[in-house]
Amino acid sequence: MIKIDTTSSKQFSNLTLILTIFVVFLHAFNVSSDFALTDVYYIEYFFSYRVCTIALPLFFTISGFFFFNTGEMGFLDFFIKIKQRFYSLLIPYLISSFCFFLLFLVLQSFSFFLPFFNGTLIYKLPFFDKLTILLVRPIPYQLWYLRNLFFISFITPALYFSVRMYRGLPLFIFFIFFIIFDFNDKYNLFFSIQYFFLGAYLKVFFYRYFFHFKLYNPKLVYVGILWVLSGLLLFKFDSGILFRVISKVSFFSGAFFLWNFIKMPVLFRFLEKLNLYIYPFFVFLFHEPLLTFTKKILLFVFPYNKYMLLLIYFVSSMFVIGICSLFGALLSRYFNRLYLLISGNRKVNYGKY
Numbered sequence: 001m002i003k004i005d006t007t008s009s010k011q012f013s014n015l016t017l018i019l020t021i022f023v024v025f026l027h028a029f030n031v032s033s034d035f036a037l038t039d040v041y042y043i044e045y046f047f048s049y050r051v052c053t054i055a056l057p058l059f060f061t062i063s064g065f066f067f068f069n070t071g072e073m074g075f076l077d078f079f080i081k082i083k084q085r086f087y088s089l090l091i092p093y094l095i096s097s098f099c100f101f102l103l104f105l106v107l108q109s110f111s112f113f114l115p116f117f118n119g120t121l122i123y124k125l126p127f128f129d130k131l132t133i134l135l136v137r138p139i140p141y142q143l144w145y146l147r148n149l150f151f152i153s154f155i156t157p158a159l160y161f162s163v164r165m166y167r168g169l170p171l172f173i174f175f176i177f178f179i180i181f182d183f184n185d186k187y188n189l190f191f192s193i194q195y196f197f198l199g200a201y202l203k204v205f206f207y208r209y210f211f212h213f214k215l216y217n218p219k220l221v222y223v224g225i226l227w228v229l230s231g232l233l234l235f236k237f238d239s240g241i242l243f244r245v246i247s248k249v250s251f252f253s254g255a256f257f258l259w260n261f262i263k264m265p266v267l268f269r270f271l272e273k274l275n276l277y278i279y280p281f282f283v284f285l286f287h288e289p290l291l292t293f294t295k296k297i298l299l300f301v302f303p304y305n306k307y308m309l310l311l312i313y314f315v316s317s318m319f320v321i322g323i324c325s326l327f328g329a330l331l332s333r334y335f336n337r338l339y340l341l342i343s344g345n346r347k348v349n350y351g352k353y
Contacts, residue, residue, distance in 0.1 A: 012062065014262045014271035019059055020280035021321065022052035023142060024287050028317045030295050030309050040306040044313055050231030054254040056145055057195045061255070063149055064199025067156060075157065082153045088344030089153075093146040095342050096285045097138035101130075104139055104289075116296050140288050148192040155193075159200055220260050227253040279328030281346050283321050291320045 029048040031041045067081065101122070107113040108121045122130065133139065136147070230250035237243035262268060294316040302308050331339035340346075 010272055011259075011262060011268070013275055014268065015058075015062070015258060017271055017275050017278060017280050018258065018262065019055040020278075020283050021317075022055035023284060024291065024317045024321055025313075026052040026055060027142070027288055027291055028295070028313050030299075030313055030316075031306070032309075035306040035309065038306055040310045043310065046231060050234060050250070051227075051254070054251055054258070057191075057251055058255055058258075059145060060149070060192055060195035061199040061202070064196035065203045066199075067153075067196075068160060068200050068203045078157050078160075081156070085150055085153045088346070089146045089150040092281075092285055092342055092344045093138070093143050093150070094135075096140055096143060097134055100139040100289060101134050116293060140286070142284060142288050144188060145192075145284075148187065148189055149196075151189065152192060152196050159193075159197055220257065223253050224257045224261070227257050277325060277329075278321060279325045279332075279343075281343050282328030283324040285342070286324045286327065287320045290323065291316060294320055 026048050029044050031038075031044050035041055104117075105122050108117060108123060114121075122133070125133070137144075138147075227250060230246050230253060233246055234243065234250065237246065262271060295312055298312045298316060299309075302312070328339070328343070331342065
């Protein structure tokens with residue numbers, strides 16, 4: 001096992017915090033067809049779908065990196081890892097899914113709340129469809145990340161031994177598929193495996209370079225510019241090999257930029273303090289559909305125009321981050337066992353509320 005020093009551990013925590021905030025803003029996009037191709041549309045679209053989309057690929061990469069951070073692994077090690085992920089991934093997944101399923105079921109029984117729901121009401125669905133929503137396609141749709149990560153745990157032996165035994169061959173094949181192909185299966189499994197596999201390779205072969213690689217001004221500025229330019233260039237494409245290649249350039253430049261940017265002392269200390277008050281896992285677990293409800297309520301209360309949409313985009317995101325973090329803080333202080341169950345035994349923050 002490669003021991004990660006305290007500074008690097010804090011850096012991962014800071015990165016997780018930023019990526020969690022990105023996930024919230026990714027889902028906060030709210031510009032309707034009424035204001036398509038306006039300045040507000042491009043601002044929100046660029047930030048949500050060109051900047052913040054780096055969050056989930058990078059989460060899978062980090063997960064792949066840490067999964068293999070134990071040196072040589074045997075089948076017993078994999079069994080232990082899968083058992084750990086039962087508590088850290090599957091239990092939180094089921095709790096969040098069940099809570100929102102029950103909440104929707106209750107709210108949909110009152111006519112006052114019906115305008116806030118789209119599509120078929122849950123109680124009208126057949127039993128099998130209800131079970132599918134509860135277990136496979138949950139109401140908090142961000143949970144697909146936990147679902148796929150738990151599934152990947154079962155195929156990690158094949159990933160690990162292919163990496164260790166064949167080294168260069170799977171790397172070559174992987175990057176061909178990674179750059180050229182994009183299989184859009186409805187459960188995003190291929191997407192998940194791609195980036196998890198990338199994290200595994202970083203850990204097994206490049207971890208020393210990974211921690212010691214430093215990129216500061218002005219080179220860091222150039223990488224940031226490349227990230228922005230590749231994101232802007234994607235407005236010209238919506239599919240094809242060129243689109244996928246540029247997307248990967250955007251991902252790698254964004255990942256390098258973020259990893260080195262958060263090393264800057266002032267930002268590092270700020271994020272370290274912010275991490276005391278924000279509970280990233282609770283934000284990830286519960287921000288949807290709370291975010292959607294918040295946006296709908298604000299749109300119902302305030303005038304409907306493009307600049308109000310932009311304001312709601314930012315306000316609703318920050319509000320939901322605060323509410324989810326407050327919920328996590330209250331649970332950790334007054335119902336610690338429940339907090340540990342929901343959070344998958346993740347550590348408690350010690351911020352003041």
